[in-house]
Amino acid sequence: MTIMTYRQALHDTLRAEMLRDDSVFLLGEEIGVFEGSYKITAGLLKEFGEKRVRDTPIAEEGFAGAAIGAAMLGLRPVVEMMTINFSMLALDQIINHAAKIYGMFGGQASVPLVIRTPGGGGQQLGATHSQNIELFYAFVPGMKVVAPSNPADAKALLIAAIRDNDPVLFLENLALYNTKGEVPDDDTPAEIGRAAVTRPGKDLTLIGYSRMAHVAAEVAASLAESDGLDIEVVDLRSLRPLDRETIIASVRKTHAAVVLEDDWLTYGIGAEVAASISDGAFDYLDAPVRRVAMAEVPMPYSKPLETAALPSRDDVITAIRQTLAAVGHRTAEPLALGVPQS
Amino acid sequence: MATQARQRRSAPQAPPAESAQSAAVESDAVQNASADRDGQLREFYRDMVLVRRFEERAARAYTEALVGGYCHLNLGEEAAVVGLMAALNPTDYLFTNYREHGYALMRGIDQNRVMAELYGRVDGVSKGWGGSMHMFDVTHRLLGGYGIVGGQLPLATGAALAIDYRDGDEVVMCTLGDGTTAIGAFHESLNIAALWNLPIVFVIINNGLGMGTTVAKSSAEPDLYKRAAAYRMESARVDGFDPVAVHDAAAKAVAAARGGQPYLLEVVTERLRGHSVVDPAKYRSAAEVERLKHEDPIQLFGAKLTANGILDPDMIAAIEKEVAGLVTAAADFAAGSPHPEVATLFDYTYATPVPNDSRRLPGEPLFEPLPLPETAAAAAGVNP
Numbered sequence: 001m002t003i004m005t006y007r008q009a010l011h012d013t014l015r016a017e018m019l020r021d022d023s024v025f026l027l028g029e030e031i032g033v034f035e036g037s038y039k040i041t042a043g044l045l046k047e048f049g050e051k052r053v054r055d056t057p058i059a060e061e062g063f064a065g066a067a068i069g070a071a072m073l074g075l076r077p078v079v080e081m082m083t084i085n086f087s088m089l090a091l092d093q094i095i096n097h098a099a100k101i102y103g104m105f106g107g108q109a110s111v112p113l114v115i116r117t118p119g120g121g122g123q124q125l126g127a128t129h130s131q132n133i134e135l136f137y138a139f140v141p142g143m144k145v146v147a148p149s150n151p152a153d154a155k156a157l158l159i160a161a162i163r164d165n166d167p168v169l170f171l172e173n174l175a176l177y178n179t180k181g182e183v184p185d186d187d188t189p190a191e192i193g194r195a196a197v198t199r200p201g202k203d204l205t206l207i208g209y210s211r212m213a214h215v216a217a218e219v220a221a222s223l224a225e226s227d228g229l230d231i232e233v234v235d236l237r238s239l240r241p242l243d244r245e246t247i248i249a250s251v252r253k254t255h256a257a258v259v260l261e262d263d264w265l266t267y268g269i270g271a272e273v274a275a276s277i278s279d280g281a282f283d284y285l286d287a288p289v290r291r292v293a294m295a296e297v298p299m300p301y302s303k304p305l306e307t308a309a310l311p312s313r314d315d316v317i318t319a320i321r322q323t324l325a326a327v328g329h330r331t332a333e334p335l336a337l338g339v340p341q342s
Numbered sequence: 343m344a345t346q347a348r349q350r351r352s353a354p355q356a357p358p359a360e361s362a363q364s365a366a367v368e369s370d371a372v373q374n375a376s377a378d379r380d381g382q383l384r385e386f387y388r389d390m391v392l393v394r395r396f397e398e399r400a401a402r403a404y405t406e407a408l409v410g411g412y413c414h415l416n417l418g419e420e421a422a423v424v425g426l427m428a429a430l431n432p433t434d435y436l437f438t439n440y441r442e443h444g445y446a447l448m449r450g451i452d453q454n455r456v457m458a459e460l461y462g463r464v465d466g467v468s469k470g471w472g473g474s475m476h477m478f479d480v481t482h483r484l485l486g487g488y489g490i491v492g493g494q495l496p497l498a499t500g501a502a503l504a505i506d507y508r509d510g511d512e513v514v515m516c517t518l519g520d521g522t523t524a525i526g527a528f529h530e531s532l533n534i535a536a537l538w539n540l541p542i543v544f545v546i547i548n549n550g551l552g553m554g555t556t557v558a559k560s561s562a563e564p565d566l567y568k569r570a571a572a573y574r575m576e577s578a579r580v581d582g583f584d585p586v587a588v589h590d591a592a593a594k595a596v597a598a599a600r601g602g603q604p605y606l607l608e609v610v611t612e613r614l615r616g617h618s619v620v621d622p623a624k625y626r627s628a629a630e631v632e633r634l635k636h637e638d639p640i641q642l643f644g645a646k647l648t649a650n651g652i653l654d655p656d657m658i659a660a661i662e663k664e665v666a667g668l669v670t671a672a673a674d675f676a677a678g679s680p681h682p683e684v685a686t687l688f689d690y691t692y693a694t695p696v697p698n699d700s701r702r703l704p705g706e707p708l709f710e711p712l713p714l715p716e717t718a719a720a721a722a723g724v725n726p
Binding site: 025051056057059061062063064065066067068069070071072073074075077092093096097101102103104105106107108109110111112141142144164165166191192193194238241242243244245248276279280283 | 437466468469470471472476478479480485486488490493495496497498499500501502503504505507526527530531533534537689690691692693694696697698699700707708709712
């Protein structure tokens with residue numbers, strides 16, 4: 001184990017995979033000479049040269065598509081999209097092509113592609129640079145979408161994504177790059193499609209991914225201290241496929257759930273999680289599933305407005321308290337549910 | 343419009359002085375070369391007839407509801423298709439769009455498998471998953487017909503990048519329609535190909551119409567090959583009714599690309615029917631419809647070869663007979679090939695298997711419902 005930042009874990013993993021496999025190469029805007037907008041690729045151009053660390057023109061559709069085409073011929077390109085907002089310029093290539101090529105041609109060509117890109121918010125970047133649109137990709141069969149919340153997962157999921165033969169959207173987060181954690185020294189890949197219970201508990205299940213899984217862990221620790229609450233935390237890690245089994249096993253145990261997401265509430269990732277809980281744990285629930293998500297507005301630049309729009313720790317704590325109050329209410333007074341008595 | 347079209351494409355060339363040449367020169371080598379060349383020209387003619395009759399049969403199958411979805415035909419583009427494909431090595435790659443049946447045939451894919459794909463059957467080139475617009479054959483290096491206009495351009499550029507990455511000597515050919523030159527992916531791809539000196543030939547099949555919109559209405563630079571100048575890329579325009587001219591121009595473009603110089607080739611041709619089988623093309627003027635009755639690349643090329651003594655009516659009849667047999671056999675093969683099993687529905691979502699991949703048919707629950715309590719179940723059972 002080594003303690004390092006999320007950024008360092010990504011950098012070191014990219015480098016190790018490039019050393020391991022000649023077919024792995026990087027391309028994207030400003031990743032070489034400029035060393036990456038968020039410095040994930042610092043030093044790699046010097047070490048590997050222009051062939052394997054390729055600066056592209058500002059042409060997201062063009063270079064994302066070129067990466068897909070190169071992947072069809074068996075290379076393993078890792079694309080950096082400067083932020084997930086810019087990936088919308090490449091939606092046709094990613095959704096209509098990367099995600100379709102394996103199925104559309106009857107399994108004759110696969111697309112071993114990784115698109116690394118940070119989501120975020122909270123940096124006063126305004127409406128077009130503060131979105132979390134991972135849902136667009138998670139919606140599409142043929143895509144895989146992973147969203148690590150800590151440095152260890154960043155490493156293990158990036159290894160898995162690079163070695164996988166399908167297109168993987170690898171969601172990073174601006175607010176996570178400087179967070180630190182223990183990272184295993186070996187290069188065991190994570191299993192894409194599996195969530196993790198990062199904290200066991202029995203009172204309520206708190207579900208999140210990426211930055212919000214990090215927030216969930218902090219809130220659970222803080223409420224254990226302040227209120228003696230025993231909250232279970234599920235870190236989704238993979239948005240497609242979604243590990244419903246792990247979510248349902250947890251909620252069947254705790255009987256209550258709060259879902260955290262950095263995207264918008266309506267039609268968001270949390271809506272799918274809540275619907276899955278309704279399907280798999282309806283009879284186990286003692287309170288409605290609550291969702292904590294971003295306010296549904298174009299993100300303002302103004303700091304107080306931006307802060308209000310983003311889900312905070314206090315918002316999460318309030319949602320947990322209200323959910324547990326509902327649980328207490330229902331378990332104490334079953335007749336209040338209004339169920340007709342036979 | 344008719345005048346514009348005639349200006350786009352040069353008039354049929356005068357027959358070359360073949361007889362004078364063969365009379366003047368007696369050596370065996372030259373005679374053999376001449377025989378080879380005549381054979382190749384007859385082959386071109388035969389291939390054009392194959393594409394024509396295959397497409398006519400596809401149109402018929404479509405109207406008989408044996409083929410679903412969209413069905414775009416290469417009718418009128420036979421010389422372009424045949425000339426271009428003859429310029430590629432078997433190891434070169436082709437990316438094309440949804441008007442692609444002829445390209446699949448000319449890459450050497452069995453016409454039975456092409457027809458079976460139109461019918462959506464398991465023996466189709468894409469196992470029934472792609473249909474008319476999405477044919478793919480890795481063995482013959484047809485890396486896809488693509489249904490989204492321009493979608494193939496960035497992909498083809500990336501394939502060329504992979505060749506360059508491995509220091510390979512293959513070339514990628516990427517065909518596109520005239521309307522595609524207006525989209526962003528065209529410009530992004532040409533720019534990237536030129537910046538990185540990729541081994542790729544972009545070929546604009548200019549049939550004068552993007553669905554019903556003329557080139558004049560969709561491109562501020564109607565001389566489409568000139569767009570290459572913006573990327574300092576070499577380019578040329580060629581008569582798409584002459585398979586030999588197309589072949590020679592394509593061979594030059596392919597040679598340049600093999601040397602690391604991407605190339606833009608514009609092939610001026612005609613779409614003899616509507617955008618797809620169901621399009622009556624009512625946007626065409628009466629004059630244009632009349633003109634097209636006299637513009638047929640197969641007739642023109644056949645007449646030219648006949649005038650030069652390379653073809654005769656018996657040979658043409660024999661070619662028609664052979665091709666008719668192939669096309670009928672292809673339709674029979676397609677009709678006899680099974681539909682894919684529903685059990686294979688989830689086979690091609692992912693190349694690397696992954697836990698928790700959804701494999702549910704519509705309406706199936708995510709989780710097995712819990713058993714209802716006995717009384718409630720009984721109540722539900724007796725509920726009229």
